[in-house]
Amino acid sequence: MTRHALLAGAFAALAALPAASETAPKDVVFAEGAIAVSLTDVPxxxxxxxxxxxxxxxxxxVACHMIEAMPKVQFPGNIAPPLDGVAERYDEAQLRGIVSNAKMTFEGSFMPAFFKTDGFIRPGNAYSGKAPEGDLPPILTAQEIEDVLAYLLTLK
Structure with a gap:
């Protein structure tokens, strides 16, 4: 077998592997504001x-929250609760839900919905609930939500 054929076979085998699984924003299941299941299959x-x-x-x-564990952040916000000790106040599922869409836990929260693609309220009746070209992309990817969650879980 030639080197070229071996490489082609290796690439074909890699391509056949399942891709990392991600939950789409519209498929997220909230239970009392919490999301029990990881949004990805990657820690x-x-x-x-x-x-x-x-x-x-x-x-x-950090624009809204103070985090003592991040002392080098310039101009930390103080309009939202401090995140120090957040992993003692909320469990993993609750934190995943809050980061994804805090409005599912805290009605009227001004925290952005970081993992949402539709249903945005826009000024004017002609625009409310409509994106310019279908759904908007989420602010954060499913993996970024899981990464932020992993950091928040260190804040005890």
Missing amino acids: GDPVNGAKVMTTAAKGNC
């Missing part, structure tokens, strides 16, 4: 979760 990465939480174009949690 969350707390290091990437911290990066997502401090990136303005992503979670940007």
Whole structure:
């Protein structure tokens, strides 16, 4: 068998492997605001979760929440509850639900729904509930939600 044939066979075998499973935003099941099942089949990465939480174009949690574990954050927010000890106040399923869509737990919350693609309220009756071209993409991916969750679970 030639080297080319071996490589082709290896690539074909890799392509046949199942891709990482992700739950789509519309398929998420909330139970009293909590999401019991992981949104991916990949464990969350707390290091990437911290990066997502401090990136303005992503979670940007530090714009509203203080986190003593992140002392180098400039201008931390103080309009939302501090996240220190959050893993003692909420379990994993509750935190996954809050990060995905806090409004399912806290009615009237101003926290963005990070894992939602439709049903947004927009100014004007002609736009309410409609996205420009179908559903909007979620702010965070399913894996980013799991990564943020992994970081939050370190805050005891």
